[in-house]
Amino acid sequence: MIDDIKEILFTEEMIERRVAEMGAQISEDYAGKVPMLVGVLKGCYVFMADISRSISINCEIRFVSVSSYGFSSVTSGKVKIDKNLDFEIKGRDIIIIEDILDSGVTLTALRKFISEGGPASLKICTLLDKPSRREVQINSDYLGFECPDEFVVGYGLDYAERYRNLPYIGSLKPEIYS
Numbered sequence: 001m002i003d004d005i006k007e008i009l010f011t012e013e014m015i016e017r018r019v020a021e022m023g024a025q026i027s028e029d030y031a032g033k034v035p036m037l038v039g040v041l042k043g044c045y046v047f048m049a050d051i052s053r054s055i056s057i058n059c060e061i062r063f064v065s066v067s068s069y070g071f072s073s074v075t076s077g078k079v080k081i082d083k084n085l086d087f088e089i090k091g092r093d094i095i096i097i098e099d100i101l102d103s104g105v106t107l108t109a110l111r112k113f114i115s116e117g118g119p120a121s122l123k124i125c126t127l128l129d130k131p132s133r134r135e136v137q138i139n140s141d142y143l144g145f146e147c148p149d150e151f152v153v154g155y156g157l158d159y160a161e162r163y164r165n166l167p168y169i170g171s172l173k174p175e176i177y178s
Ligand code: IMP
Pocket: 043, 075, 098, 099, 100, 101, 102, 103, 104, 105, 106, 107, 150, 151, 152, 153, 157, 158, 159
């Protein structure tokens, strides 16, 4: 598995430190409220586990399934949201928890869907951002790291469902996905 990694971009220590800071910031910003963290499956699962444990106020943990079709390393542009939520959005302080903001297509679609449910507030928290790849205008309110324009895996991020279990984030050797 590690032979497929070109370069480690974010080490376990870097991620741990940054996620702790983000959790502290959210705890401060939402003091007196009970935010609902809505994780975007499946890429968020490691980030959600860590950031939720770095939040020191009451919060609820929820998940939503979103997929862009296919196994490719670039977005298909088509986003499928599983709209059968097992929770109420109305009146809640929602924070979307996502692994990476790339073209922005996925989070734009999800933000629109959640907004239509009438939340009290809605913010976006992503571990990574690749601003150079943006196709639609959208930003993270809580961002871990800016990421170079490389396909990255690990810490929940996959290529064809593999590499999610790497404890760090690294770029994948281009011959693996081309
Ligand atoms: P967007 O709709 O293009 O912003 O795509 C966001 C989704 O694409 C993320 O939730 C990831 O699942 C996936 N994605 C984008 N870039 C990468 C990457 O470098 N590695 C792994 N998955 C990625």
